[in-house]
Amino acid sequence: MNKQVFITSIILTLFAVIGGGLVAFTEKSTAAQIQFNEKQSLLRTLNTIIPSTQYDNDITQSTITIAASPHLGTDKESVVYVAMKNKKPVAFIFNAIAPNGYNGKIYLLVGIYTDGRIAGTRVVKHRETPGLGDAIEERRSDWILGFNNHSLDSLSEKQWKVNRDGGEFDQFTGATITPRAVVKAVHQSLLYFNANKQQLLESASTSASNGEG
């Protein structure tokens, strides 16, 4: 009886080792490709916000880590990507979260030029209703492009709202909550940028010189 238990456990162990070995081998042989894909996918998204002709640095590597901020909707540290040309910052791309979507948080990337204009905004992740709220995605509608080139100067605080609330941005038929949340998050990101501009520019130039060294 004891012998049987022994053999059985040996067999089971053997399969665990073979299975584990297979997974470990695949993990090792795909790790580099997966990392490359993740970087490419990030770069593609960032390039839709700021065209690659407008900067000349390795934007996925050139980052600043900033503390959690209620303006950006973040509750822990987040990363800011810095686009630079000729070693001067051109734009900052923030990870922002709209906390009050129809179906939870909406994750955004908000690109802001150093002069305070919006370079571009993209929705990274959301769970809004398909067919109604998902028009915030660029592949579904042009709505998200409506932020481009707007700033705190071009629109007053009252105008940074959807039409129904007396602002400048369209809402969707059947979905007001989703665009309202996105408009607010973009406006808040601009406020954050405005308040922290000096600090961001300083960190950007330090990280640039670090990058050289």
Added chain:
Amino acid sequence: MSSDFQKISQDGLWTNNVALVQLLGLCPLLAVTGTFINGLGLGIATLLTLVLSNASVSIIRHWVRPEIRIPVFVLIIASIVTTIEMLMHAWFSELYYILGIFIPLIVTNCSIIARAESFAVKNPILPSVIDGFMMGIGFLAVLVLLGGLREIIGFGTLFDYSHLMFGEAARDWTIAIEDYRGFLLAVLPPGAFIGLGLLIAVKNAIDLKKTKTQTVTLQTAEQNA
């Protein structure tokens, strides 16, 4: 022997179809079939898993004691699925991001362990592989059909996002109905349930018609006799 294979194929594709008759693996089936390509992606991953797991289980069927067969099957299936997941992440990363959690969840697709337990463990390798393949194709066909239908009715397009799977050249494959506003219900979860229900109904109707014609021919044969 060839009639055996014919029976296995017929079982997998029609009589005992995983999605339409056994009603297994419904969670991924209903969740990812928003578009044709999503259905195809998950279908191929499930098909691969079924073939590989059936083959491995069949190979080891003489060594594994009955008491530990279930943990061994689970180990095999989990290793295969994890491997496929990583390969997809490496080579079809965009599709991987869309299918997301449903790739690792293939582990929990009951149809895979059901085939291991009810077929592969009792049969030689070749029939087991064919069984896995046919069951997989049957599942894939339903995924693709449901995905295609929901895409056409919901968005008014077909083969959208083909480039996720077939590269940049496939971007033009998308067929779009002009001026179609979309029908939201088809895209939402209820649309998946209704669509699957209709597919099952159609299958049953076809089966019913078949038996009727058979009975009628039998009856005429009796009368003639």
